[in-house]
Amino acid sequence: MPRPALPARPLFADIVTVLRSAGCVFAEEEAQLLLSGTPDRDELAEWIGRRVSGEPLEYILGWAGFSGLRIAVEPGVFVPRRRTELLVSEAVALLKQRLAMGGEAGVVIDLCCGSGAVGIAVASQVPVKELHAADIDSVAVACARRNLAPVGGQVHQGDLYAALPSRFRGQVQLIVVNAPYVPTDVLPTMPPEARIYEPRISLDGGPDGLSLHRRIIGEASEWLDSTGLLAIETSERQAAGTASVMAAAGLAAGTVHSEELDGTVVVGTFRSQ
Known part of the structure; x- marks a missing residue:
C-alpha cells in the first residue's frame, strides 16, 4: 500500500490535510487518534495510508469508542455505531x-x-x-x-x-x-x-x-x-x-x-x- 507523502516529522496539521483531502469528514479528530495511537513514524505513515485508502479508523486503531467504553474491534467485525x-x-x-x-x-x-x-x-x-x-x-x-x-x-x-x-x-x-x-x-x-x-x-x-x-x-x-x-x-x-x-x-x-x-x-x- 503506497504511503502518503509526509514531512520528516509530521505535524497534526499535516495529517489533517492528508485526511481531509481523502474525504475524511472528522479529519481533526481522526488525526489526533492516529497520532496518539503510535509513536512510530513508519507505523503512523502506514496507518494514515490505510485510512486514506478507506479502511475504517476503528480497524486501524484496534478499538471503537462506544457508550463511554473502548470496544476491541478487528478487521472483519462490524464496527459499533x-x-x-x-x-x-x-x-x-x-x-x-x-x-x-x-x-x-x-x-x-x-x-x-x-x-x-x-x-x-x-x-x-x-x-x-x-x-x-x-x-x-x-x-x-x-x-x-x-x-x-x-x-x-x-x-x-x-x-x-x-x-x-x-x-x-x-x-x-x-x-x-x-x-x-x-x-x-x-x-x-x-x-x-x-x-x-x-x-x-x-x-x-x-x-x-x-x-x-x-x-x-x-x-x-x-x-x-x-x-x-x-x-x-x-x-x-x-x-x-x-x-x-x-x-x-x-x-x-x-x-x-x-x-x-x-x-x-x-x-x-x-x-x-
Missing part, C-alpha cells in the same frame, strides 16, 4: 425499571452481537446476573469473547437462538438485538467503509431489511420469561414494519427515536404486562 447507543440506553432504562419494581436484571442476551459492544455496555451500567452473547460469525465471536471476558460474559457461536444453551428457554429477562436491517438492494449505496470492509452478513437484512427481525421476533416468546423484554435496533423508515412483526407475534411494541443519535429502537413486551 453511535446510533446503537440508543439501544443501550433503552435496555439500561428497562432493566433499571425492572430493578426498581423489585425484579432482577437476570439473564441478558446480546443477539447478533458482533463485537459484543451492546452487551458489555449494558452490563457496565446494570448489575446483570448473567450476560450471554451470540453470533454466527467466528471472527465476531472471537472478538466478542475478548470484550466480554472481563465482565464474565459468555459468547456462543451459531444461528440466532440455536447458539444459546437450551436452559435459557423461558428464563431470559432481556434480549437486545442489533441484527442486520439494511435492505439488500440498498447495500451498494452504503459508504465504502461499510460496503467494502465490513462483512456483508452483518449488514444485509434481506429484501425489505426485516428478514432477521422476523426470525428473532418469531422465536422470542420461547426464550423470554413472562415479563421479559425484547429491544431491537431498526431504522426510522423500517420501525413500523418491525413493530408490525412484533404485534403479529403477540407482543406490544413501542418505538423510540433519537434525532441526536439518529437511532431508532423498537421494544416488545408481552401484552399482559
Whole structure:
C-alpha cells in the first residue's frame, strides 16, 4: 500500500490535510487518534495510508469508542455505531425499571452481537446476573469473547437462538438485538467503509431489511420469561414494519427515536404486562 507523502516529522496539521483531502469528514479528530495511537513514524505513515485508502479508523486503531467504553474491534467485525447507543440506553432504562419494581436484571442476551459492544455496555451500567452473547460469525465471536471476558460474559457461536444453551428457554429477562436491517438492494449505496470492509452478513437484512427481525421476533416468546423484554435496533423508515412483526407475534411494541443519535429502537413486551 503506497504511503502518503509526509514531512520528516509530521505535524497534526499535516495529517489533517492528508485526511481531509481523502474525504475524511472528522479529519481533526481522526488525526489526533492516529497520532496518539503510535509513536512510530513508519507505523503512523502506514496507518494514515490505510485510512486514506478507506479502511475504517476503528480497524486501524484496534478499538471503537462506544457508550463511554473502548470496544476491541478487528478487521472483519462490524464496527459499533453511535446510533446503537440508543439501544443501550433503552435496555439500561428497562432493566433499571425492572430493578426498581423489585425484579432482577437476570439473564441478558446480546443477539447478533458482533463485537459484543451492546452487551458489555449494558452490563457496565446494570448489575446483570448473567450476560450471554451470540453470533454466527467466528471472527465476531472471537472478538466478542475478548470484550466480554472481563465482565464474565459468555459468547456462543451459531444461528440466532440455536447458539444459546437450551436452559435459557423461558428464563431470559432481556434480549437486545442489533441484527442486520439494511435492505439488500440498498447495500451498494452504503459508504465504502461499510460496503467494502465490513462483512456483508452483518449488514444485509434481506429484501425489505426485516428478514432477521422476523426470525428473532418469531422465536422470542420461547426464550423470554413472562415479563421479559425484547429491544431491537431498526431504522426510522423500517420501525413500523418491525413493530408490525412484533404485534403479529403477540407482543406490544413501542418505538423510540433519537434525532441526536439518529437511532431508532423498537421494544416488545408481552401484552399482559
